[in-house]
Amino acid sequence: MKVYPRICGAVFNNEKESDKVEGKMKAVQILEPGKFEVISIDIPKPRRGEVLVAVQSVAICGSDPNIFSGKVRKNGWPPYYPFVAGHEFAARVVELGEAVTTLKVGDRVAGEAHCGCGTCEMCMQGFYNLCLNYGNSDAGHHHYGHNTPGCYAQYQVYDQKALTLLPENVSYDEGSLADTGGTAYNALKLTGVEPGGYTVIIGPGPMGIMTMMLAKAMGSRTIIVGRRERLQVAKKLGADFIVDYEKADDPVAAVRELTEGFGAHQVIECAGNATAYFEAVKMARKRGHVALISIPGDDGQEIAVKSMIMNQITVHGVRANPNCSRTVLNLMSQGAVDARGMITHTFPIDMIHEAFDTFINRKDGAVKVVIHPNGEEQEK
Ligand SMILES: [Zn+2]
Ligand SMILES: [Zn+2]
Incomplete structure (x- = not known):
């Protein structure tokens, strides 16, 4: 530091x-x-x-x-x-x-x-x-x-x-x-993260890395999708798998490959780029949950509606962090979140x-x- x-x-x-x-x-x-x-x-x-x-x-x-x-x-x-x-x-x-x-x-x-x-x-x-x-x-x-x-x-x-x-x-x-961590935790709570599953996080910025650490603390395997140095920071802080946007031809296919072909149980979108909202739904397995944290521009962002319906995927909007600070601070205290x-x-x-x-x-x-x-x- x-x-x-x-x-x-x-x-x-x-x-x-x-x-x-x-x-x-x-x-x-x-x-x-x-x-x-x-x-x-x-x-x-x-x-x-x-x-x-x-x-x-x-x-x-x-x-x-x-x-x-x-x-x-x-x-x-x-x-x-x-x-x-x-x-x-x-x-x-x-x-x-x-x-x-x-x-x-x-x-x-x-x-x-x-x-x-x-x-x-x-x-x-x-x-x-x-x-x-x-x-x-x-x-x-x-x-x-x-x-x-x-x-x-x-x-x-x-x-x-x-x-x-x-x-x-x-x-x-x-x-x-605690505020960043709280929003990440709110997203994970909304998606109902359970131990033993896969959580994909799109965007290895501070919010994405915090989401990764919390998902891991909650017992999920983590796949983080992003670019360059921040992907390495995520890896260093415990991400189980990384998918490099610049190397993977198709990040959705890369996630499916890592999840035995089924997709992830939860996908948390923290990138806010043009394709992330669409890909988030495509990366989820049948009956999976997707949480959207980034706030898009006013022109909105396209979501994969057909995939969402056909695979019965639940999409959650995530706003801030109600009643999350105590849990996040306790996880920091326990050493589960660095x-x-x-x-x-x-x-x-x-x-x-x-x-x-x-x-x-x-x-x-x-x-x-x-x-x-x-x-x-x-x-x-
Ligand atoms: Zn903030
Ligand atoms: Zn009120």
């Missing part, structure tokens, strides 16, 4: 646990589409049910460059400028708002992007990722780093519902991957431009790139 020199530490000595944290903090503000800077702004105050956290590790998500560039503005991400994005993080609780019952000052936590209102039909069923009050912050809904300020900052306020305690032996860096192995680079917040450049351009074999807003000091 590449650790870049710390240029500047925290504004506050955050080793000291305090009841009130006031003053200024560093935050990455998106000023206009494509333009962002580290700027000093006021530390926010926690409201009822919220806590203030000192952010220790933020993982750059594949969706962040689109939020920074203004490409997903039509979704309301970001809703205004300047805006603080970021949603994959681990942090330490430094101040409690009123009526916080689940956390105390000093707790180490991992965050989630989605916080539901808690009272609509979807939230009541546990699907707060699909909250019917989406975008209504007065009703208690937040999509952190998307329509509500997020974690590219030294401090941020979060609803207690969006935070999960870190097991003692899980570091902040590992904890920042989150550390995916983190190739860390940067201080002042080097945010270098960090994004490294992540976007996959420089130096970059897989997951993590920012340390409060310096390199990682552990308690």
Whole structure:
């Protein structure tokens, strides 16, 4: 892992646990589409049910460059400028708002992007990722780093519902991957992964590699389909088989060959390229399950509908990670998921431009790139 020199530490000595944290903090503000800077702004105050956290590790998500560039503005991400994005993080609780019952000052936590209102039909069923009050912050809904300020900052306020305690032996860096891991786990849960089967993962990016490790932890054999260096990273982190897009004439045939001709029990699509949605269905066996994680462009993507019907294949859309953080963090704690192995680079917040450049351009074999807003000091 590449650790870049710390240029500047925290504004506050955050080793000291305090009841009130006031003053200024560093935050990455998106000023206009494509333009962002580290700027000093006021530390926010926690409201009822919220806590203030000192952010220790933020993982750059594949969706962040689109939020920074203004490409997903039509979704309301970001809703205004300047805006603080970021949603994959681990942090330490430094101040409690009123009526916080689940956390105390000093707790180490991992965050989630989605916080539901808690009272609509979807939230009541546990699907707060699909909250019917989406975008209504007065009703208690937040999509952190998307329509509500997020974690590219030294401090941020979060609803207690969006935070999960870190097991003692899980570091902040590992904890920042709980959100990615949660989405991967949600996909696997939806497909009903069982031990002894085959899971195909299309796309060996951070989401695909995390899906591979979780599927393996759940007892499935794993086949990862992709290209170049990242395929080798997936292999190193435990993929049973790899299918190289650039070498295999027909990736669907290659998967069938590896699965005794029948296809896989589950296929998880994490690539988002033009053919992946179509091939995902073709790679599944009869009565298999397909989960689609990547969000396609507005022109949509073709799915192999005839194969889906004739082979009675179930296709699941996967949105985010409701009720998945605890399981993923426990699997990290047990050593079944090597989150550390995916983190190739860390940067201080002042080097945010270098960090994004490294992540976007996959420089130096970059897989997951993590920012340390409060310096390199990682552990308690
Ligand atoms: Zn993310
Ligand atoms: Zn709701």
